[in-house]
Amino acid sequence: xxDQVKQKxxxxxxxxxxxxxxxxxxxxxxxxxxxxxxxDDLDALCLGDEKKxxxxxxPLNKVLxxxxxxxxxxxxxxxxxxxxxxxxxxLYRLKQLEPDKVVPIGISCPRDLALACExxxxxPDDMTAGEAPNEKESGGTEQKGVQDVEGxxxxxxxxxxxxxxxxxxxxxxxxxxxxxxxxxxxxxxxEDLVSKGDLxxxxxxxxxxxxxxxxxxxxxxxxxxxACPVDIPLRLLYKKTAExxxxxFGFTSGINxxxxxxxxxxxxxPEK
Amino acid sequence: xxxxxxxTTCTYxxxxxxxxxxxLDGRLTGTIxxxxxxxxxxxxxxxxxxxHEFVQxxxxxxxxLLRKDGELVEVSWDEALDFTATRxxxxxxxxxxxxxxxxxxxxVTNEENYIMQKFARAGVGTNSVDHCARL
Ligand code: SF4
Ligand code: SF4
Ligand code: SF4
Numbered sequence: 573x574x575d576q577v578k579q580k581x582x583x584x585x586x587x588x589x590x591x592x593x594x595x596x597x598x599x600x601x602x603x604x605x606x607x608x609x610x611x612d613d614l615d616a617l618c619l620g621d622e623k624k625x626x627x628x629x630x631p632l633n634k635v636l637x638x639x640x641x642x643x644x645x646x647x648x649x650x651x652x653x654x655x656x657x658x659x660x661x662x663l664y665r666l667k668q669l670e671p672d673k674v675v676p677i678g679i680s681c682p683r684d685l686a687l688a689c690e691x692x693x694x695x696p697d698d699m700t701a702g703e704a705p706n707e708k709e710s711g712g713t714e715q716k717g718v719q720d721v722e723g724x725x726x727x728x729x730x731x732x733x734x735x736x737x738x739x740x741x742x743x744x745x746x747x748x749x750x751x752x753x754x755x756x757x758x759x760x761x762x763e764d765l766v767s768k769g770d771l772x773x774x775x776x777x778x779x780x781x782x783x784x785x786x787x788x789x790x791x792x793x794x795x796x797x798x799a800c801p802v803d804i805p806l807r808l809l810y811k812k813t814a815e816x817x818x819x820x821f822g823f824t825s826g827i828n829x830x831x832x833x834x835x836x837x838x839x840x841x842p843e844k
Numbered sequence: 845x846x847x848x849x850x851x852t853t854c855t856y857x858x859x860x861x862x863x864x865x866x867x868l869d870g871r872l873t874g875t876i877x878x879x880x881x882x883x884x885x886x887x888x889x890x891x892x893x894x895x896h897e898f899v900q901x902x903x904x905x906x907x908x909l910l911r912k913d914g915e916l917v918e919v920s921w922d923e924a925l926d927f928t929a930t931r932x933x934x935x936x937x938x939x940x941x942x943x944x945x946x947x948x949x950x951x952v953t954n955e956e957n958y959i960m961q962k963f964a965r966a967g968v969g970t971n972s973v974d975h976c977a978r979l
Contacts, residue, residue: 591845602881628880638866638873638874639847741889800887
Protein backbone atom coordinates (compact mmCIF):
# COMPACT_ATOMS: atom_id res chain seq x y z
CA UNK A 573 0.00 0.00 0.00
CA UNK A 574 2.71 2.46 0.98
CA ASP A 575 4.54 1.93 -2.30
CA GLN A 576 1.48 2.96 -4.31
CA VAL A 577 1.14 6.05 -2.13
CA LYS A 578 4.82 6.91 -2.63
CA GLN A 579 4.48 6.49 -6.35
CA LYS A 580 1.46 8.79 -6.47
CA UNK A 581 3.22 11.46 -4.35
CA UNK A 582 6.26 11.21 -6.60
CA UNK A 583 4.13 11.63 -9.70
CA UNK A 584 2.29 14.64 -8.33
CA UNK A 585 5.46 16.35 -7.16
CA UNK A 586 7.58 15.66 -10.21
CA UNK A 587 4.82 16.74 -12.62
CA UNK A 588 4.51 19.90 -10.57
CA UNK A 589 0.73 19.46 -10.33
CA UNK A 590 0.90 20.15 -6.60
CA UNK A 591 3.05 22.49 -4.54
CA UNK A 592 3.39 19.94 -1.75
CA UNK A 593 1.77 16.88 -0.21
CA UNK A 594 0.52 16.78 3.38
CA UNK A 595 1.13 13.32 4.80
CA UNK A 596 2.77 11.53 7.71
CA UNK A 597 6.48 10.94 8.14
CA UNK A 598 8.88 9.59 10.71
CA UNK A 599 11.35 11.95 12.32
CA UNK A 600 13.32 11.20 15.49
CA UNK A 601 11.49 7.89 15.81
CA UNK A 602 7.99 9.39 15.87
CA UNK A 603 5.40 9.68 13.13
CA UNK A 604 3.94 13.14 12.68
CA UNK A 605 2.34 15.40 10.08
CA UNK A 606 4.67 16.70 7.39
CA UNK A 607 4.72 18.49 4.06
CA UNK A 608 6.58 16.76 1.25
CA UNK A 609 7.86 19.05 -1.45
CA UNK A 610 9.67 18.46 -4.73
CA UNK A 611 13.03 16.78 -4.18
CA ASP A 612 12.19 15.56 -0.66
CA ASP A 613 13.11 12.02 0.26
CA LEU A 614 9.97 9.90 0.59
CA ASP A 615 11.67 7.20 2.65
CA ALA A 616 10.31 8.62 5.89
CA LEU A 617 6.70 8.48 4.65
CA CYS A 618 4.29 6.44 6.79
CA LEU A 619 0.55 5.85 6.86
CA GLY A 620 -0.09 6.08 10.60
CA ASP A 621 -0.15 2.37 11.38
CA GLU A 622 2.12 1.82 14.37
CA LYS A 623 1.10 -1.06 16.64
CA LYS A 624 -2.36 -1.32 15.12
CA UNK A 625 -3.84 -0.03 11.88
CA UNK A 626 -4.57 3.68 12.05
CA UNK A 627 -3.43 4.16 15.64
CA UNK A 628 -1.22 7.14 14.77
CA UNK A 629 -3.56 9.33 12.77
CA UNK A 630 -3.25 13.11 12.80
CA PRO A 631 -5.63 15.82 11.57
CA LEU A 632 -3.94 16.33 8.19
CA ASN A 633 -6.85 18.38 6.83
CA LYS A 634 -6.23 20.83 9.62
CA VAL A 635 -2.64 21.19 8.43
CA LEU A 636 -4.00 21.70 4.93
CA UNK A 637 -6.24 24.55 6.16
CA UNK A 638 -3.22 26.22 7.78
CA UNK A 639 -1.32 25.99 4.47
CA UNK A 640 -4.28 27.06 2.33
CA UNK A 641 -4.92 30.14 4.44
CA UNK A 642 -1.34 31.24 3.85
CA UNK A 643 -1.02 30.03 0.25
CA UNK A 644 -4.54 30.25 -1.20
CA UNK A 645 -3.38 29.99 -4.82
CA UNK A 646 -1.37 26.78 -4.45
CA UNK A 647 -2.60 23.23 -4.94
CA UNK A 648 -1.77 20.64 -2.27
CA UNK A 649 -2.01 16.88 -2.11
CA UNK A 650 -3.20 15.28 1.10
CA UNK A 651 -3.19 11.72 2.42
CA UNK A 652 -6.78 10.74 3.25
CA UNK A 653 -8.65 7.83 4.76
CA UNK A 654 -12.42 7.54 4.40
CA UNK A 655 -13.08 9.91 7.29
CA UNK A 656 -10.55 12.47 6.03
CA UNK A 657 -12.23 12.50 2.63
CA UNK A 658 -15.58 13.05 4.32
CA UNK A 659 -13.80 15.92 6.06
CA UNK A 660 -12.65 17.37 2.74
CA UNK A 661 -16.22 17.29 1.41
CA UNK A 662 -17.38 19.08 4.55
CA LEU A 663 -14.60 21.65 4.35
CA TYR A 664 -15.44 22.38 0.68
CA ARG A 665 -19.06 22.85 1.69
CA LEU A 666 -18.06 25.16 4.53
CA LYS A 667 -15.75 27.13 2.22
CA GLN A 668 -12.60 26.37 4.19
CA LEU A 669 -10.91 24.61 1.27
CA GLU A 670 -11.35 24.82 -2.48
CA PRO A 671 -11.90 21.49 -4.23
CA ASP A 672 -9.73 22.51 -7.19
CA LYS A 673 -6.84 23.28 -4.86
CA VAL A 674 -6.78 19.82 -3.24
CA VAL A 675 -5.60 16.49 -4.63
CA PRO A 676 -6.58 13.68 -2.25
CA ILE A 677 -4.42 10.58 -2.02
CA GLY A 678 -6.82 7.99 -0.67
CA ILE A 679 -6.19 4.82 1.29
CA SER A 680 -8.75 2.40 2.66
CA CYS A 681 -8.86 1.08 6.21
CA PRO A 682 -8.74 -2.58 7.18
CA ARG A 683 -11.77 -4.30 8.66
CA ASP A 684 -10.52 -4.37 12.26
CA LEU A 685 -10.08 -0.60 12.24
CA ALA A 686 -13.45 -0.08 10.59
CA LEU A 687 -15.08 -2.22 13.29
CA ALA A 688 -13.31 -0.39 16.09
CA CYS A 689 -14.41 2.94 14.58
CA GLU A 690 -17.91 1.65 13.78
CA UNK A 691 -17.16 3.45 10.55
CA UNK A 692 -19.88 4.16 8.03
CA UNK A 693 -17.48 4.18 5.11
CA UNK A 694 -13.88 3.15 5.80
CA UNK A 695 -12.66 3.99 2.33
CA PRO A 696 -12.46 7.18 0.27
CA ASP A 697 -14.28 7.56 -3.07
CA ASP A 698 -11.00 8.54 -4.64
CA MET A 699 -8.65 5.68 -3.82
CA THR A 700 -4.95 5.43 -4.53
CA ALA A 701 -4.27 2.27 -2.53
CA GLY A 702 -6.34 -0.44 -0.86
CA GLU A 703 -9.77 -1.60 -1.86
CA ALA A 704 -13.36 -0.72 -1.12
CA PRO A 705 -15.09 -3.62 0.59
CA ASN A 706 -18.80 -3.89 -0.03
CA GLU A 707 -20.85 -2.32 2.71
CA LYS A 708 -21.72 -5.63 4.33
CA GLU A 709 -18.16 -6.84 4.53
CA SER A 710 -16.90 -3.55 5.92
CA GLY A 711 -18.98 -4.48 8.95
CA GLY A 712 -18.76 -1.02 10.37
CA THR A 713 -22.24 0.29 9.78
CA GLU A 714 -23.69 -1.16 12.96
CA GLN A 715 -23.57 1.59 15.59
CA LYS A 716 -23.34 -0.67 18.61
CA GLY A 717 -22.03 1.97 20.99
CA VAL A 718 -25.03 4.22 20.45
CA GLN A 719 -27.43 1.27 20.69
CA ASP A 720 -25.89 0.17 23.99
CA VAL A 721 -26.39 3.57 25.62
CA GLU A 722 -29.83 3.82 24.09
CA GLY A 723 -30.67 0.50 25.76
CA UNK A 724 -30.33 2.06 29.20
CA UNK A 725 -33.19 3.71 31.05
CA UNK A 726 -33.34 7.48 30.81
CA UNK A 727 -32.20 8.25 34.40
CA UNK A 728 -29.30 5.86 34.00
CA UNK A 729 -28.37 7.50 30.73
CA UNK A 730 -28.58 10.90 32.36
CA UNK A 731 -26.22 9.79 35.14
CA UNK A 732 -23.87 8.19 32.67
CA UNK A 733 -23.36 11.42 30.73
CA UNK A 734 -23.31 13.61 33.83
CA UNK A 735 -20.54 11.46 35.30
CA UNK A 736 -18.63 11.54 32.02
CA UNK A 737 -18.90 15.34 31.66
CA UNK A 738 -17.84 15.84 35.28
CA UNK A 739 -14.45 14.34 34.43
CA UNK A 740 -13.71 17.09 31.91
CA UNK A 741 -10.57 19.12 32.66
CA UNK A 742 -11.45 21.75 30.04
CA UNK A 743 -8.27 21.26 28.09
CA UNK A 744 -10.10 22.12 24.84
CA UNK A 745 -8.17 19.26 23.24
CA UNK A 746 -11.34 17.89 21.60
CA UNK A 747 -11.72 21.18 19.76
CA UNK A 748 -8.05 21.76 19.10
CA UNK A 749 -7.45 18.36 17.49
CA UNK A 750 -10.68 18.36 15.47
CA UNK A 751 -10.11 18.73 11.72
CA UNK A 752 -13.61 20.20 11.38
CA UNK A 753 -13.12 22.95 14.01
CA UNK A 754 -11.77 25.99 12.25
CA UNK A 755 -13.64 29.02 13.66
CA UNK A 756 -11.65 32.10 14.65
CA UNK A 757 -14.18 32.85 17.40
CA UNK A 758 -15.16 29.70 19.26
CA UNK A 759 -18.45 29.49 21.18
CA UNK A 760 -16.70 27.45 23.86
CA UNK A 761 -14.78 30.62 24.70
CA UNK A 762 -17.92 32.76 24.86
CA GLU A 763 -18.27 33.66 28.53
CA ASP A 764 -22.08 33.82 28.32
CA LEU A 765 -22.00 30.07 27.65
CA VAL A 766 -18.87 28.77 29.33
CA SER A 767 -17.28 30.35 32.39
CA LYS A 768 -13.62 31.15 32.13
CA GLY A 769 -11.04 29.42 34.30
CA ASP A 770 -13.54 27.43 36.37
CA LEU A 771 -13.89 23.72 37.05
CA UNK A 772 -16.02 21.68 36.96
CA UNK A 773 -16.91 22.64 33.45
CA UNK A 774 -20.39 24.03 32.77
CA UNK A 775 -22.53 20.91 32.53
CA UNK A 776 -24.03 20.12 30.14
CA UNK A 777 -23.49 23.37 28.21
CA UNK A 778 -19.86 22.83 27.27
CA UNK A 779 -20.26 19.39 25.75
CA UNK A 780 -23.69 19.95 24.26
CA UNK A 781 -22.71 23.24 22.62
CA UNK A 782 -19.86 21.40 20.97
CA UNK A 783 -22.12 18.48 20.02
CA UNK A 784 -24.61 20.89 18.41
CA UNK A 785 -21.89 22.68 16.50
CA UNK A 786 -20.58 19.36 15.23
CA UNK A 787 -24.03 18.10 14.22
CA UNK A 788 -23.54 18.72 10.51
CA UNK A 789 -19.75 18.87 10.58
CA UNK A 790 -18.37 15.89 12.53
CA UNK A 791 -17.09 13.30 10.09
CA UNK A 792 -16.63 10.70 12.84
CA UNK A 793 -12.86 10.37 12.70
CA UNK A 794 -12.50 9.76 16.43
CA UNK A 795 -9.50 12.05 16.93
CA UNK A 796 -11.28 13.91 19.75
CA UNK A 797 -11.83 10.66 21.62
CA UNK A 798 -8.15 9.87 21.32
CA ALA A 799 -7.09 13.33 22.51
CA CYS A 800 -9.35 13.44 25.57
CA PRO A 801 -7.10 12.98 28.62
CA VAL A 802 -9.99 11.72 30.77
CA ASP A 803 -11.55 9.34 28.23
CA ILE A 804 -14.92 10.98 27.80
CA PRO A 805 -16.64 9.06 24.97
CA LEU A 806 -17.04 12.15 22.81
CA ARG A 807 -17.25 10.24 19.59
CA LEU A 808 -20.21 8.32 20.96
CA LEU A 809 -21.97 11.58 21.74
CA TYR A 810 -21.35 12.91 18.24
CA LYS A 811 -22.40 9.61 16.71
CA LYS A 812 -25.75 10.08 18.41
CA THR A 813 -26.03 13.65 17.09
CA ALA A 814 -25.17 12.34 13.63
CA GLU A 815 -27.89 9.70 13.98
CA UNK A 816 -30.47 12.38 14.76
CA UNK A 817 -29.31 14.36 11.72
CA UNK A 818 -29.69 11.27 9.62
CA UNK A 819 -33.11 10.26 10.93
CA UNK A 820 -34.58 13.74 10.79
CA PHE A 821 -33.02 15.09 7.63
CA GLY A 822 -31.47 12.15 5.82
CA PHE A 823 -28.11 13.91 6.10
CA THR A 824 -24.76 12.29 6.88
CA SER A 825 -21.80 14.65 7.12
CA GLY A 826 -19.34 14.18 4.29
CA ILE A 827 -20.88 11.07 2.74
CA ASN A 828 -21.97 12.83 -0.46
CA UNK A 829 -19.66 15.30 -2.09
CA UNK A 830 -22.05 18.10 -2.95
CA UNK A 831 -24.67 17.70 -0.28
CA UNK A 832 -25.95 20.86 1.38
CA UNK A 833 -26.42 20.79 5.15
CA UNK A 834 -30.02 21.06 6.34
CA UNK A 835 -28.67 23.37 9.05
CA UNK A 836 -27.53 25.90 6.48
CA UNK A 837 -30.89 26.06 4.70
CA UNK A 838 -33.46 28.75 5.38
CA UNK A 839 -37.16 28.29 4.70
CA UNK A 840 -39.15 25.10 4.28
CA UNK A 841 -37.49 21.69 4.14
CA PRO A 842 -36.66 20.60 0.62
CA GLU A 843 -38.26 17.36 -0.59
CA LYS A 844 -36.18 14.34 0.44
CA UNK B 845 7.34 27.41 1.74
CA UNK B 846 8.74 26.00 4.93
CA UNK B 847 6.27 23.86 6.88
CA UNK B 848 7.70 21.98 9.86
CA UNK B 849 6.66 20.01 12.90
CA UNK B 850 9.38 20.11 15.53
CA UNK B 851 9.18 17.39 18.15
CA THR B 852 9.86 18.80 21.58
CA THR B 853 9.00 18.54 25.27
CA CYS B 854 6.50 20.79 26.99
CA THR B 855 8.15 23.39 29.22
CA TYR B 856 5.18 24.00 31.48
CA UNK B 857 5.64 21.33 34.13
CA UNK B 858 7.85 18.45 35.06
CA UNK B 859 5.72 15.71 33.42
CA UNK B 860 7.51 15.97 30.11
CA UNK B 861 4.69 15.64 27.57
CA UNK B 862 5.82 15.43 23.97
CA UNK B 863 4.36 17.58 21.26
CA UNK B 864 5.13 18.96 17.85
CA UNK B 865 5.48 22.70 17.50
CA UNK B 866 4.00 23.39 14.10
CA UNK B 867 5.56 26.22 12.13
CA LEU B 868 5.03 27.79 8.74
CA ASP B 869 7.71 30.03 7.27
CA GLY B 870 9.39 30.51 10.63
CA ARG B 871 6.29 31.42 12.63
CA LEU B 872 4.63 29.05 15.09
CA THR B 873 1.13 28.08 14.00
CA GLY B 874 0.12 25.35 16.41
CA THR B 875 0.80 22.66 18.98
CA ILE B 876 0.06 19.02 18.10
CA UNK B 877 0.37 16.42 20.88
CA UNK B 878 2.61 13.50 19.92
CA UNK B 879 0.59 10.29 19.86
CA UNK B 880 3.60 8.06 20.30
CA UNK B 881 5.04 10.10 23.17
CA UNK B 882 5.08 7.59 26.04
CA UNK B 883 4.20 10.16 28.70
CA UNK B 884 1.12 11.77 27.20
CA UNK B 885 0.04 9.47 24.34
CA UNK B 886 -1.49 12.22 22.21
CA UNK B 887 -3.08 14.16 25.05
CA UNK B 888 -2.21 17.52 26.65
CA UNK B 889 -3.53 19.89 29.30
CA UNK B 890 -4.75 23.32 28.33
CA UNK B 891 -1.36 24.90 28.98
CA UNK B 892 0.43 22.46 26.71
CA UNK B 893 -2.15 22.94 23.97
CA UNK B 894 -1.33 26.63 23.95
CA UNK B 895 2.44 26.35 24.20
CA HIS B 896 2.89 28.00 20.80
CA GLU B 897 0.95 31.08 21.93
CA PHE B 898 3.31 32.61 24.45
CA VAL B 899 6.45 32.39 22.34
CA GLN B 900 5.23 35.08 19.94
CA UNK B 901 3.17 37.00 22.48
CA UNK B 902 3.62 40.78 22.47
CA UNK B 903 3.37 40.70 26.25
CA UNK B 904 6.39 38.48 26.64
CA UNK B 905 9.24 39.90 28.73
CA UNK B 906 12.43 39.93 26.72
CA UNK B 907 14.74 41.78 29.11
CA UNK B 908 15.16 41.74 32.91
CA LEU B 909 13.15 44.37 34.79
CA LEU B 910 14.47 46.26 37.80
CA ARG B 911 12.36 48.48 40.05
CA LYS B 912 13.85 51.96 40.16
CA ASP B 913 12.04 54.70 42.10
CA GLY B 914 8.94 52.51 42.20
CA GLU B 915 8.90 51.86 38.44
CA LEU B 916 9.90 48.68 36.61
CA VAL B 917 12.49 49.49 33.96
CA GLU B 918 14.30 47.28 31.45
CA VAL B 919 17.96 46.73 32.28
CA SER B 920 20.80 44.60 30.90
CA TRP B 921 21.47 41.10 32.26
CA ASP B 922 24.77 42.35 33.73
CA GLU B 923 23.07 45.07 35.69
CA ALA B 924 20.31 42.73 36.90
CA LEU B 925 22.75 40.04 38.00
CA ASP B 926 25.07 42.53 39.71
CA PHE B 927 22.17 44.03 41.59
CA THR B 928 20.83 40.62 42.65
CA ALA B 929 24.23 39.34 43.79
CA THR B 930 24.96 42.49 45.77
CA ARG B 931 21.59 42.50 47.51
CA UNK B 932 21.71 38.77 48.27
CA UNK B 933 25.12 39.19 49.90
CA UNK B 934 23.91 42.18 51.94
CA UNK B 935 20.80 40.38 53.15
CA UNK B 936 22.76 37.26 54.00
CA UNK B 937 25.24 39.31 56.02
CA UNK B 938 22.77 41.46 57.94
CA UNK B 939 19.86 39.01 58.44
CA UNK B 940 21.49 35.60 58.09
CA UNK B 941 21.13 32.98 55.34
CA UNK B 942 17.62 31.93 56.43
CA UNK B 943 16.36 35.36 55.47
CA UNK B 944 16.67 34.17 51.89
CA UNK B 945 14.45 31.59 50.20
CA UNK B 946 14.76 29.89 46.81
CA UNK B 947 11.97 28.92 44.49
CA UNK B 948 12.76 26.25 41.91
CA UNK B 949 10.87 26.02 38.64
CA UNK B 950 9.06 23.32 36.71
CA UNK B 951 10.02 25.08 33.52
CA VAL B 952 13.74 24.35 33.70
CA THR B 953 15.71 21.12 33.56
CA ASN B 954 16.45 18.80 36.43
CA GLU B 955 20.09 19.84 36.27
CA GLU B 956 19.28 23.53 36.53
CA ASN B 957 17.12 22.86 39.58
CA TYR B 958 19.97 20.84 41.06
CA ILE B 959 22.36 23.75 40.61
CA MET B 960 19.86 26.08 42.23
CA GLN B 961 19.44 24.02 45.38
CA LYS B 962 23.21 23.57 45.53
CA PHE B 963 23.62 27.32 45.37
CA ALA B 964 21.01 27.72 48.13
CA ARG B 965 22.56 25.15 50.44
CA ALA B 966 26.28 25.35 49.75
CA GLY B 967 26.51 28.95 48.51
CA VAL B 968 24.04 30.87 50.66
CA GLY B 969 23.70 28.36 53.48
CA THR B 970 19.94 27.86 53.76
CA ASN B 971 17.58 24.92 53.39
CA SER B 972 14.72 27.21 52.39
CA VAL B 973 14.13 25.66 48.98
CA ASP B 974 10.65 25.31 47.54
CA HIS B 975 8.99 24.82 44.21
CA CYS B 976 6.58 26.82 42.07
CA ALA B 977 4.19 23.87 41.81
CA ARG B 978 3.31 24.36 45.51
CA LEU B 979 2.41 28.00 45.16
S1 SF4 C 1 -13.27 6.46 10.85
FE1 SF4 C 1 -13.32 5.00 9.15
S2 SF4 C 1 -12.00 5.88 7.61
FE2 SF4 C 1 -11.50 6.90 9.56
S3 SF4 C 1 -9.84 5.71 10.46
FE3 SF4 C 1 -11.74 4.84 11.25
S4 SF4 C 1 -12.19 3.17 9.80
FE4 SF4 C 1 -10.72 4.49 8.80
S1 SF4 D 1 -14.91 12.63 15.57
FE1 SF4 D 1 -14.25 14.31 16.92
S2 SF4 D 1 -12.37 15.11 16.00
FE2 SF4 D 1 -13.41 13.87 14.43
S3 SF4 D 1 -14.67 15.34 13.29
FE3 SF4 D 1 -15.96 14.48 14.89
S4 SF4 D 1 -15.78 15.94 16.58
FE4 SF4 D 1 -14.06 16.34 15.21
S1 SF4 E 1 -10.74 16.74 25.46
FE1 SF4 E 1 -11.95 15.84 27.14
S2 SF4 E 1 -11.21 16.87 28.98
FE2 SF4 E 1 -10.50 18.09 27.25
S3 SF4 E 1 -12.10 19.67 27.00
FE3 SF4 E 1 -12.61 17.98 25.62
S4 SF4 E 1 -14.02 16.70 26.82
FE4 SF4 E 1 -12.97 18.04 28.29
